[in-house]
Amino acid sequence: QTGMFTYDPGFMSTASCESAITYIDGDKGELLYRGYPIEQLATNCDFLETCHLLLYGELPNQEQKNSFTKLVTNHTMVNEQMQFFLRGFRRDAHPMAIMTGLVGALSAFYHDSTDINNPKHREIAAIRLIAKMPTLVAMAYKYTIGQPYMYPKNELSYAGNFLHMMFATPCEPYKVSPVLERALDRIFILHADHEQNASTSTVRLCGSSGTNPFAAIAAGVACLWGPAHGGANEAALNMLYDIQKAGGVDKIGEFIKQVKDKNSNVKLMGFGHRVYKNYDPRAKLMQETCREVLGELGLENDPLFKLAMALEKIALEDEYFVSRKLYPNVDFYSGIVQRAIGIPVPLFTAIFALARTVGWIAQLNEMIGDPEYKIGRPRQLFEGSPKRDVQPIAKR
Numbered sequence: 236q237t238g239m240f241t242y243d244p245g246f247m248s249t250a251s252c253e254s255a256i257t258y259i260d261g262d263k264g265e266l267l268y269r270g271y272p273i274e275q276l277a278t279n280c281d282f283l284e285t286c287h288l289l290l291y292g293e294l295p296n297q298e299q300k301n302s303f304t305k306l307v308t309n310h311t312m313v314n315e316q317m318q319f320f321l322r323g324f325r326r327d328a329h330p331m332a333i334m335t336g337l338v339g340a341l342s343a344f345y346h347d348s349t350d351i352n353n354p355k356h357r358e359i360a361a362i363r364l365i366a367k368m369p370t371l372v373a374m375a376y377k378y379t380i381g382q383p384y385m386y387p388k389n390e391l392s393y394a395g396n397f398l399h400m401m402f403a404t405p406c407e408p409y410k411v412s413p414v415l416e417r418a419l420d421r422i423f424i425l426h427a428d429h430e431q432n433a434s435t436s437t438v439r440l441c442g443s444s445g446t447n448p449f450a451a452i453a454a455g456v457a458c459l460w461g462p463a464h465g466g467a468n469e470a471a472l473n474m475l476y477d478i479q480k481a482g483g484v485d486k487i488g489e490f491i492k493q494v495k496d497k498n499s500n501v502k503l504m505g506f507g508h509r510v511y512k513n514y515d516p517r518a519k520l521m522q523e524t525c526r527e528v529l530g531e532l533g534l535e536n537d538p539l540f541k542l543a544m545a546l547e548k549i550a551l552e553d554e555y556f557v558s559r560k561l562y563p564n565v566d567f568y569s570g571i572v573q574r575a576i577g578i579p580v581p582l583f584t585a586i587f588a589l590a591r592t593v594g595w596i597a598q599l600n601e602m603i604g605d606p607e608y609k610i611g612r613p614r615q616l617f618e619g620s621p622k623r624d625v626q627p628i629a630k631r
């Protein structure tokens with residue numbers, strides 16, 4: 236069965252869990268969602284089919300896809316009150332600060348009608364979250380640029396609707412380009428789930444207390460923000476900008492020297508992984524998407540993509556990275572694709588959160604659906620002071 240936190244009876248219990256959703260082989264660089272290789276899903280399916288797979292365990296047939304799409308489409312609007320949460324933020328607030336607040340705020344509308352132990356309630360919470368994340372991310376963006384919010388358009392695809400809400404204005408419709416729509420949909424697929432990463436483990440641990448799913452997902456958003464995790468896509472692009480400003484390809488050697496200097500605390504953002512000790516399969520697909528999108532847009536000579544390719548080539552031949560099995564991960568190329576689509580850098584991690592929401596809620600629902608699950612309680616190996624008595628202050 237699945238979803239249970241199990242503890243070794245031994246000293247240092249490692250919080251681990253069983254799951255049937257995503258499988259990673261870090262040495263082979265293999266990623267399967269419910270048994271399907273990510274390469275096949277990214278090529279033959281769209282994001283909503285992938286959501287159906289992650290949530291229900293099977294890819295939908297056409298009829299199931301139509302009804303699932305209709306269900307999601309009918310939940311894309313958010314309560315009008317959500318606009319008042321946004322007004323409390325400074326206009327220059329980081330989109331992830333806004334998203335952490337907005338997703339948590341969804342609890343205010345649904346927590347009292349959501350019994351997390353009721354499978355139907357868990358399913359509708361999943362649908363609401365998948366449906367509303369694009370609307371919330373687009374609202375966060377519009378708020379920071381002082382433009383009016385755009386309501387969802389039911390006739391558009393999931394990715395197309397997001398692009399519409401992001402870039403259309405009441406004065407000017409946004410013409411959704413099929414190339415960008417497909418590229419964004421693939422970005423969503425590649426980020427949808429990834430086994431027990433930091434933010435998914437956060438969602439499971441938070442949800443194991445029986446809190447409502449919206450609050451648990453908000454905890455995942457907060458964890459994903461970190462530069463060691465989902466924040467790496469924003470950091471990776473800013474790293475490329477910095478190298479470009481310092482002189483571009485000719486300055487890569489100097490940058491690599493900094494990375495190798497332990498005192499510099501400079502990391503090659505978008506490289507390395509807790510599990511992959513081989514090339515992250517998502518990075519390969521992201522690089523391909525980069526090439527396709529830039530080619531379609533006539534940007535095949537994009538200096539930043541060329542810089543990223545040069546950096547990757549040097550790193551993959553350099554002993555420091557080879558000996559540490561550091562390869563590009565999902566975050567290395569995703570920023571270049573998002574930038575080509577027109578998404579501003581500070582929004583990159585919010586896009587990651589939008590896509591990962593289905594993985595988070597599928598993992599949470601899997602855990603809660605297991606009658607054996609208990610509240611998570613990671614153990615510790617105590618290394619502090621032995622028991623001692625308090626001394627009067629005059630004697631301290």
Ligand code: SDX
Nearest residue numbers: 429432463464465467502503504505506507508509559564
């Ligand atoms: C994601 O877990 C998931 O599944 C996450 C994720 C998902 O889909 O949910 O895949 C998404 O978070 C991808 C990772 C994005 N983060 C980054 O790109 C930030 C840069 N990467 C590093 O911060 C780092 O690689 C981590 C945090 C991802 C992993 O860190 P670890 O566990 O320390 O990596 P490691 O044990 O393999 O490191 C071995 C050595 C160490 O040096 P030594 O102590 O042996 O001398 O490699 C060094 C590390 O300092 N190292 C790096 C490096 N990553 C590791 N050195 C330079 N640049 C890097 N990027």
